[in-house]
Amino acid sequence: MENQRNISEFILLGLSYDKNTKIFCFVFFLLCYVALLAGNLLILISIRCSPLFDQPMYYFLIHLSTMDICYTSSVTPKLIGDLLVERKTISYGNCMLQVFTLHLFGGVEVFILTAMAYDRYVAICKPLHYMIIMSRTRCDLLVLGAWVGGAIHAFPLFIMAVILPFCGPNEIDHYFCDVFPLLKVACTDTYLTGVIVITFSGIMSLITFVILFLSYGIILYTLRNQSAEGRRKALSTCWSHITVVLLFFAPIIFVYLRPPTTYPEDKIFAIFYTIVAPMFNPLIYTLRNAEMKNTMRKLWCQSFF
Template identity: 80%
Template sequence: MESQRNISEFILLGLSYEQNIQIFCFVLFLLCYIALLAGNLLILVSIRCSPLFDQPMYYFLSYLSSMDICYTSTVTPKLIGDLLVERKTISYSSCMFQVFAMHLFGMIEVLILAVMAFDRYVAICKPLHYMIIMSRTRCNLLVLGACAGGVLHSFPQFSMVIRLPFCGPNEIDHYFCDIFPLLKVACTNTYVTGVLVIALSGIIALVIFVVLFLSYGIILFTLRNQSAEGRRKALSTCWSHITVVILFFAPVIFIYLRPPATFPEDKIFALFYTIVAPMFNPLIYTLRNAEMKNTMRKLWCQTLISKEIPK
């Protein structure tokens, strides 16, 4: 493998060359990352320490929060640190790890979103059989299947990229190691690899996106027969899921479902699925969910009160 490449690091061109813009981005993304970690950890702890963990929807939501943290942490800390230095470099091994981790955690997150849509479909369209269909054993199998799907998706992408020869130039026009920018600096014809990436990432993302929207369309159609209160509660949950799906899938499809190429706008769109969507997930799922807000209020109020009362 070493004979195929003679570079040990890549240079990331980042988001901008302007120092003022870099300082602004550093403050902005640092605050976003802190908010992302705090929000997702708050949801994760609140669900795991309350009866909500026994409900399939919140069980899956806890895993979604975990994946948000893992997914964005493969890119965002490096991005924030690079905004403070003039020469932004990443080692070859770290670059390859980013490719693997991004596709691993990204696909797991996509599949968990699909599982959550299935959960809502069963809850609304087959309420009498909900507890039988969504048993804890089946929920565990669905999460395990999502993890297996992430591994099956990431290994082919990783194996394609790690086989590429890189002999210079080593400048990547991005703020992290994404596949298309890497294909651009590879010292070989990457047309076939690019087509495979489109098939393995772009088309899969599009298919899952279409399936998700069809399932939510069926759910919204079924809600016509429910009471006004039941319809309001179900719509609140569904719109939360739909918002998350759009924030994540729209930029992913834009970048990966097209002929292999890179554009300056790609970096802006990539911010949506690497930082913005994971940051907004906690807000979307809590602000539009009364049950989640009540649970968090009770849990943390009881924790604070117990600490104030002397033993």
């Protein structure tokens, strides 16, 4: 612990040193963040103020939108602010907090996506028992389970980051604090810690990804017996969910499911799962969902006119 006290802050190397690139990134990420906040807040208000709130799928969508805002806000505002300054620093305490919040909200989001896949499975494969199985009590338990799962995922990684000794260089080759970049600047052998990180992040993501795709595979197989109209509506919803899963999980698996090291390309992949995927969630869930579009049209047209 004495070594830790020698490091009071870390220097984030960020995405680029080029001034023009930083200006472009500032404008791009600012627009992305504003779009993410506006889109998710629009979804939250639209569902909460409409009968859709009583439907399990939209109940989970409210929690997904909330997690998108919390998850991205743990990284993006700091990134946008750092693009305007020459020396990008983060205090030791804020760095550890960023590690914890990123993995907590990210873990909760993963399990919310799993709950949404389960909801679609019940709706399509067991339609006659849907409202009984997906009661509000069960939905609340699934959301509670998502928070417990997120905490189980985040706390070990947070504790490992806190106990790492830092006594030498304090430059992190990233735009936010994460466990792998911290392992690179720690003053100890971090092989075992890296293996644990792979277990808690990489393998967990891979297992969840496989479960999600198996569930959607079963759903798509079941749809062959439905009418053309029912199949079209169900496919529209399922493809939206599958798109979200791919955008979110593919870069995460690439970054975390490999030997514990860092590459310059990791920052590009991190942009996808910290900013781009959460930004596209509102678009995917509204533009490809006729029920959601009709509800928003009625709600906001009545409000304004």
